[in-house]
Amino acid sequence: MTAMLEMRNVSKSFAGVQALRDVNFSVHAGQIHALVGENGAGKSTLMKVLSGVYPHGSYEGTIVFEGEERRFRDINDSEALGIIIIHQELALIPLMSIAENIFLSHPPSKLGVIDRDEVYRRTQELLAQVGLKESPDTLITDLGVGKQQLVEIAKALSKRVRMLILDEPTASLNEADSAALLERLMTFREQGIGSILISHKLNEVAKVADHITVLRDGRTVDSIDCHAEPIQEDRIIRSMVNRDMAHRFPERSAKIGEPVLDVANWSVYHPIHPERQVIKNVNFGVRRGEVVGIAGLMGAGRTEFAMSLFGRSWGTNISGAIRLEGREIVLPSVAAAIDAGLAYVTEDRKQLGLILADDVRKNITLASLDQVAPGRVIDDIAELKVASDYRTRMRIRCSDVYQETGQLSGGNQQKVVLSKWLMTDPKVLILDEPTRGIDVGAKYEIYCIINELAEAGRGVVVISSEMPELLGICDRICVMNEGAFVGEFKGADATQEKIMRAIMRNERNIGNAAPAAAEMGGMQP
Amino acid sequence: MTDKTVSLPEERRHGSFIKNNLRNYGMLMSLIAIMLFFQVMTGGTLLQPLNLTNLVLQNSYIVIMALGMLLVIVTGHIDLSVGSVAGFVGAVAAVLMVTYKVDYTLAFIACLLLGAAIGAAQGYWVAYFGIPSFIVTLAGMLVFKGLALAVLQGQSLGPFPATFQKLSSGFIPELLPEAGTLHPTSMLVGAVLALGLVYASAKGRSREQLHGIEVEPYAFFLGKSVLLACAVLYFTYLIASHRGLPNVLVIMTALIALYGFVTRRTVIGRQVYAVGGNAKAAKLSGIKTERLTFFTFVNMGVLAALAGLVFAARLNTATPKAGLGFELDVIAACFIGGASAYGGVGRVGGAVVGAMIMGVMNNGMSILGIGIDYQQVIKGLVLLGAVCIDVYNQRR
Numbered sequence: 001m002t003a004m005l006e007m008r009n010v011s012k013s014f015a016g017v018q019a020l021r022d023v024n025f026s027v028h029a030g031q032i033h034a035l036v037g038e039n040g041a042g043k044s045t046l047m048k049v050l051s052g053v054y055p056h057g058s059y060e061g062t063i064v065f066e067g068e069e070r071r072f073r074d075i076n077d078s079e080a081l082g083i084i085i086i087h088q089e090l091a092l093i094p095l096m097s098i099a100e101n102i103f104l105s106h107p108p109s110k111l112g113v114i115d116r117d118e119v120y121r122r123t124q125e126l127l128a129q130v131g132l133k134e135s136p137d138t139l140i141t142d143l144g145v146g147k148q149q150l151v152e153i154a155k156a157l158s159k160r161v162r163m164l165i166l167d168e169p170t171a172s173l174n175e176a177d178s179a180a181l182l183e184r185l186m187t188f189r190e191q192g193i194g195s196i197l198i199s200h201k202l203n204e205v206a207k208v209a210d211h212i213t214v215l216r217d218g219r220t221v222d223s224i225d226c227h228a229e230p231i232q233e234d235r236i237i238r239s240m241v242n243r244d245m246a247h248r249f250p251e252r253s254a255k256i257g258e259p260v261l262d263v264a265n266w267s268v269y270h271p272i273h274p275e276r277q278v279i280k281n282v283n284f285g286v287r288r289g290e291v292v293g294i295a296g297l298m299g300a301g302r303t304e305f306a307m308s309l310f311g312r313s314w315g316t317n318i319s320g321a322i323r324l325e326g327r328e329i330v331l332p333s334v335a336a337a338i339d340a341g342l343a344y345v346t347e348d349r350k351q352l353g354l355i356l357a358d359d360v361r362k363n364i365t366l367a368s369l370d371q372v373a374p375g376r377v378i379d380d381i382a383e384l385k386v387a388s389d390y391r392t393r394m395r396i397r398c399s400d401v402y403q404e405t406g407q408l409s410g411g412n413q414q415k416v417v418l419s420k421w422l423m424t425d426p427k428v429l430i431l432d433e434p435t436r437g438i439d440v441g442a443k444y445e446i447y448c449i450i451n452e453l454a455e456a457g458r459g460v461v462v463i464s465s466e467m468p469e470l471l472g473i474c475d476r477i478c479v480m481n482e483g484a485f486v487g488e489f490k491g492a493d494a495t496q497e498k499i500m501r502a503i504m505r506n507e508r509n510i511g512n513a514a515p516a517a518a519e520m521g522g523m524q525p
Numbered sequence: 526m527t528d529k530t531v532s533l534p535e536e537r538r539h540g541s542f543i544k545n546n547l548r549n550y551g552m553l554m555s556l557i558a559i560m561l562f563f564q565v566m567t568g569g570t571l572l573q574p575l576n577l578t579n580l581v582l583q584n585s586y587i588v589i590m591a592l593g594m595l596l597v598i599v600t601g602h603i604d605l606s607v608g609s610v611a612g613f614v615g616a617v618a619a620v621l622m623v624t625y626k627v628d629y630t631l632a633f634i635a636c637l638l639l640g641a642a643i644g645a646a647q648g649y650w651v652a653y654f655g656i657p658s659f660i661v662t663l664a665g666m667l668v669f670k671g672l673a674l675a676v677l678q679g680q681s682l683g684p685f686p687a688t689f690q691k692l693s694s695g696f697i698p699e700l701l702p703e704a705g706t707l708h709p710t711s712m713l714v715g716a717v718l719a720l721g722l723v724y725a726s727a728k729g730r731s732r733e734q735l736h737g738i739e740v741e742p743y744a745f746f747l748g749k750s751v752l753l754a755c756a757v758l759y760f761t762y763l764i765a766s767h768r769g770l771p772n773v774l775v776i777m778t779a780l781i782a783l784y785g786f787v788t789r790r791t792v793i794g795r796q797v798y799a800v801g802g803n804a805k806a807a808k809l810s811g812i813k814t815e816r817l818t819f820f821t822f823v824n825m826g827v828l829a830a831l832a833g834l835v836f837a838a839r840l841n842t843a844t845p846k847a848g849l850g851f852e853l854d855v856i857a858a859c860f861i862g863g864a865s866a867y868g869g870v871g872r873v874g875g876a877v878v879g880a881m882i883m884g885v886m887n888n889g890m891s892i893l894g895i896g897i898d899y900q901q902v903i904k905g906l907v908l909l910g911a912v913c914i915d916v917y918n919q920r921r
Contacts, residue, residue, distance in 0.1 A: 313809060335811040344809065352809055355802035357869055366799055367810040369792045376792045381736050420810065 002067070004029040004194050005083075005163060010049055010061035019045045020059070020218045027163065027194045027211075032185055034197045034205040037215035037240055038439040043198050046215070047165050051085045052078040066162070082162030086152050086169065092140045099123040099136035102155045126154040130184055144299060146177030153184065163194040168437070170204060174298035174465045175500070182208045200439065203468065206231045214239040240440060248440075249472030250448045256475065257288035259326070260459040261342075261428045266320030268308040268483075274316055279305050280483045281320070286428055286459035291450060293474035293491075294463045295499050301483040302463045303347055306430045310344040311337035324427065338367060341427035345417055345434060347463070349410075353417040356406035360398050361387035363405050364419045371423070390419035395445065411442025418449060428459040435469060447473050467496045481506045551918075552862060552878045552911070559882060563889030570892050571885070574767035581764070582693060582839060584884035585773045586611065586832035588877055590851065591858040592784045593828035595876040596821045598859050599788075601801045601868025602651060602658035604825050605852050606665030610643050611833030612848030613669040618834055619682040619843030622689060629689040637830050643669070644826020645819070652818035666852070674845045683842030693839035696769040707762075708769035715761025715770075718778075719754040726750060773835055780828075785873045797821065801868030857904070858883055861911040882907070 003026035012020040020042045027033045035043050048054050050063065052072030063070045065081060072078045075085075092101050099119050108118040123136035132150040140148060149169055156164060166185075170178035178201075185195055185208055199205050205212060206226075214222035214236060222239040224231065237248065261284075268279035278301050286292050294302045307314035309322065311334035322329055324340055331337040337344075346352035354363055364387045365372055372383040387401040394415040398408055405416055414434065421429060431450070435443045450473060454460050464470050470477050477494045479487035479502045487502030563571045570576055590607050597604045614636050621632040647665050651658045684690075701709040727750070733740050740746070764770055788794040799807040800814045808814045832851070837843045862879030864871030883904065890900045 310809075311811075333811075333813070334809060335813065338811040346806075346809060351803075352805050355799055355806055355869065357802050358799070362795065362799075366795075366807070366812075369795060373792045378790050378792060378795060380790070381732065381738070384738060385736070 003027060003064075004031075004066060005050075006064040007046070007050065008062045008064070010046065010059060010063075012045055012049060012054065012059040018218055020049070023061075023215070023218070023220050025213060025220070027196060029162075029194050030189050030192045031210045032189055032195045032197055032208050034199060034209035034212045035215065036199065036202070036205060036212060036236060038441060041215040041240070042218040043215055044167065045218075047085060047167065047196070047198070050078065051075050051083060051165065079159060082160045083165070084156040084159060084161050084163070085165040085167065086149075086156055087167050090145075090148050090152055092148055092151060092155075094141040095139060097137045097139055098127070098134060098143075098151050098154075101140055101151060102126060102158050104155075106159075122158070123154075126157050129157060130154045131180065144177075146173045146180070146298065149173060149177070149181060150184075153181075161188075161193055163196070164188060165196045165198075167198045168200065169197070170199065170201060174296075175467065176297055178204060200437075201466070202233045202236055205236075206233065212236065216240060237440060248444070249469075250444065250451055252291075252451050252454075252473065252475075254289060254291070254454065254475045256290045257457065259285055260288050260324065261286045262321075262323040263309065264321045264323070266305070266308070266322075267318070268304060268315035269317040271314070271316050278315060278483050279308060282480075282483070282485050284478065284485070286461055288457045288459055289454050290476065291454050291460045291462060291474050293470035293477040294461065294480055295467060295470050295477055296465075296480035297503060298465065300480045302480050303432055305480070305483075306344055306432055306461070306463060309337075310334060310342055310430065313344075338424050338426075341425070343367075343421035343424055343426035343429045345421055345429065345431045347432035347436065349413055349417050354405050354413060357404060359402045360391065360396065360405055360408075360416055361401040363416050364390050364401075364423060367420050368423045368425075386423065387419075390423065394419050394422075394449065409439075409442070411438045411445065414438060414442070414446060415449075418446075422453075426458060428461065429453060430461040430463070432463045433465065434462060435464070435466070443469075467499060470494075470499075471496070479503060551914070552875055552882070555911075556878050556882050556885070559885055559889075563885060563892070567889060567892045571889055572763060574763050576888070576892075577760075577763050578767045578771060580884060580888050581771055581774050581777075583888065584880060585693075585771075585777050586836045586839075587851065587854050587858060587884065588777055588880045589780060589828055589832045589835065590825075590855040591862075591876040591880045592780055592873060593821075593825035594855045595784075595859050595862075595864060595871050595873060596788070596797055597658070597825050598856075598864045598866070599797055599801045599868060599871045600818050600821050601804070602818065602821070603856065604647070604658065604662045604822065604829075605856075606643075606647065606662040606669060607825065607829040607832075607855055608848040608851035608853075609666045609669035609673065610640065610826060610829040610848070611836060611851055612843075612845070613643075613673040613676070614640055614830040614833035615837035615843045615847050616673045616676045616682070616845070618837055619685070620676055622685055623682050629686050633689070633834065636834055637827055640826040640828070640830020640833075641823050642826070644823040644829075647826070648819040648822025651822060652815040658822075673847070677843060677845050679845055681842045681844045683840075685838060685841055690838050690841055691772060693771075693773050693835050694841075695772045697772060697775060699769060706766050708765045711765035711769040712761060715758055715765065718761075719757040722757065723750045723754050726753075776835075781873065781877055788873050793817070798869055801870075803869070854883055855880075857908045861908055863915055879911075882911075 005027045007023065007025040010020055010023045010025070011018070023042070023046060025046065035046070037043050045054075049059050052075045055073045056071035063072070065083070070081070093104070102123055103119050107114045108122065109115055120136050127134060127136065130150045130153050132147055132154065134143065134147065140151065143151065169181055173181065182204055185197065188195060197205065197209065209226050211226060212224040212231070213220055216239065222236070224236070263282070263284040265281050265283065266279055267277060267281045270276040270278050282305070296302050304314050308318050309331070311331045312318050313334055322331060324342075329340055331340060331342070350356060355366070361384060365383050369378065372379055372386055384401065390396070391398065391401055396415045396419070397412050405413055408416065434450070435446050438446065450460055450462065462470065462474060471491070471494055475491045477489050477491065477499065478485050479499050481503045486506040487499065489498060560571065590611070594604060594607065617639060618632055618636045621627040621635065622629055627635075643665070647661050650656045650661045697711060697714070699708055699710050701713070703709065726746070730740050730746055761770070764774070788797070796807065796812045796817055799810070799812055800817050804814050833848060836847055840847070858880035859871060859876045860866065860879070861882055862872065862875030862877070864875065886904060886907065887900065890903065
């Protein structure tokens with residue numbers, strides 16, 4: 001079997017920095033080829049070379065696709081041959097319908113007038129192909145991220161696809177949606193479409209990949225034929241980071257103390273649809289030094305729960321009692337929540353966590369300016385010292401604290417956000433998806449920070465869609481589904497199966513609860 | 526502590542320092558270039574004491590409003606109503622002082638409060654109702670233009686009491702014996718200001734050094750201080766040799782200093798920038814974003830009222846046409862000065878320099894006898910060019 005795509009000795013450098021060195025990479029028809037590596041290893045650069053974003057001549061080496069050498073001038077050239085790339089950040093227009101988005105650039109038309117019937121018919125075909133049960137008229141903004149991802153794929157399929165490149169397609173999906181997506185990849189494999197899957201999630205890679213290529217510092221460091229040898233995650237991680245990660249999670253010896261946060265009978269309604277109860281009279285607690293995980297599917301209400309606690313920053317008609325260190329308190333605003341000792345690290349650090357155009361220093365002190373501003377006037381030297389201090393303590397890699405946060409890598413941005421919240425000296429920290437989109441090495445560092453926080457006697461709550469992560473770092477895991485807690489496990493007893501089973505059992509009990517059932521649709525044949 | 530200072534080779538430090546600061550001082554250099562250009566083209570008329578004094582008086586109300594507008598733009602909003610509000614407040618001032626003979630101090634305060642109330646009314650819709658500021662203030666622009674007409678019944682109203690006129694046409698009192706045409710009190714004030722500025726920057730620098738923070742190279746610091754002091758002294762010398770410092774220049778300088786301090790050094794200033802940079806993140810960091818937005822509009826209202834009073838006092842009548850098109854000059858000043866239309870970026874110094882660029886061009890082109898038609902064309906192109914350069918610089 002000859003390769004459908006062959007990239008030979010590809011090298012590419014930017015202003016003296018060698019991003020790719022002599023990379024050889026090939027994909028066969030009907031193969032799922034996983035490309036893994038830390039952030040900055042060169043995965044995206046390699047894909048940009050392949051798709052023509054970096055035109056022929058700006059790199060060294062050759063690309064052979066379907067038996068011929070190709071010299072792409074831009075992305076249109078590669079698309080014309082059926083090489084379609086789906087980016088991590090979705091490129092859909094929120095206020096247009098599924099059909100309009102799919103046929104955005106080349107709608108079927110007669111004499112320049114869009115043929116609506118044809119658009120509708122073909123959209124339905126494509127949606128059936130990717131297994132998305134939605135009307136073509138549904139607006140993108142009304143879909144969850146998982147379904148949006150499927151629309152992107154449907155859009156790709158509307159063109160002639162020979163090779164599909166997916167850049168971290170499951171980064172923002174929950175387990176069920178991820179599984180559904182991978183399921184689709186396997187059907188494409190049967191149709192002879194080659195796929196390149198870029199992913200940080202090794203369990204997924206192990207599940208679907210036929211071949212794995214590991215990149216590190218712009219070189220191919222490992223190439224594994226998954227059918228010839230068993231996949232060893234440790235081996236992949238070792239090649240990725242070039243250090244032994246026998247333990248993906250730091251050792252943890254919990255010293256759990258008094259209860260620090262207690263939430264009783266907490267109920268929250270949807271801000272736009274006030275008749276919909278999103279959080280259903282739940283009870284929740286954290287102790288000093290304890291790391292509690294909240295597991296659940298996307299849309300289970302975890303973020304909404306956390307944000308409603310944090311000074312009612314989400315939802316309406318909120319009721320219930322919060323006790324902090326035994327005292328009952330009311331938190332009408334974010335400022336009050338911060339003063340009381342609560343901190344919430346948002347799941348979307350770019351949109352909700354950071355001011356990207358501002359420097360590291362300003363971002364760190366933003367939530368606790370009073371500490372460096374006696375009499376409301378900022379003492380810039382005190383501020384600089386505090387910021388430099390956090391930079392050293394949290395090992396934030398930046399040129400100095402005056403560097404724009406927008407220029408930092410995801411892991412370092414997350415450390416800036418964590419610094420901001422540590423500076424408020426919280427008693428309880430709620431971390432929402434703290435490691436999303438962060439490479440393996442930085443993840444480990446974040447886990448270490450979480451451990452340190454707990455050791456210092458703070459209560460830590462981690463919301464995560466990556467179950468192995470929760471299993472690796474939590475003392476206790478609560479499972480949320482449909483706005484209620486449906487299971488609770490000690491860290492040592494919990495397994496992925498138990499957590500999934502708790503969710504499924506709840507789903508079945510709810511029976512025909514429409515939205516959740518639809519989310520799960522992809523899982524069931 | 527000093528070991529923390531990054532020590533680069535002297536030359537490279539100088540090089541990178543110039544590069545980093547070119548953007549900050551770029552607009553200032555453009556202003557100087559434009560001034561030199563018109564100074565040469567007008568055969569020295571531009572910087573004649575009389576013309577310079579007029580230049581200050583003509584642009585004071587634009588500068589005053591630009592200070593408020595900068596904050597509004599930094600929070601990511603816009604205020605199109607400031608011209609109309611200034612005209613309306615001027616009209617109300619005339620009715621109070623001329624028709625009803627209200628005491629000028631009382632009328633002055635009442636007008637500032639009226640400005641605050643107008644700002645609050647508009648800010649309320651923007652901040653708490655989430656209506657785009659463009660629409661709210663477009664409505665305000667029509668409303669207050671109409672109200673000004675109604676209050677004045679389409680007529681001009683004047684003259685104002687003599688003391689009130691002093692707001693715009695007065696000069697600081699001369700306390701020392703006059704030396705020829707030079708006003709020594711004004712000169713003294715200028716000298717104290719120049720020394721004060723140099724002292725403050727020297728103190729700041731040594732404080733930073735003490736804490737081991739990398740400071741600008743000494744030669745730059747020295748050069749900058751000398752230039753700054755000379756510029757202030759020369760400027761006051763020119764002004765002092767006409768009729769001394771105009772009252773409105775004193776007010777303006779005090780306001781520039783105040784707003785410069787508030788934006789750079791205070792918690793509230795930092796929070797305003799945070800709201801403009803990322804309102805959602807600011808809100809989740811405990812900042813009361815709505816309230817801040819509301820107060821930037823209240824502040825804008827007060828400054829628009831002050832500008833209206835200054836303008837009315839200068840013309841010595843309130844006319845229904847007062848304030849027409851001011852908003853465009855004010856907004857242009859902020860954008861020429863490097864403020865970002867997306868919010869979160871902009872400096873008080875930039876807005877002031879932007880206002881001065883517009884003012885010098887108006888004045889210079891008028892002296893040269895360029896018609897009002899082509900003046901508009903040139904000003905428009907300068908605005909576009911300045912913002913283009915800024916966008917280009919940011920992309921680099």
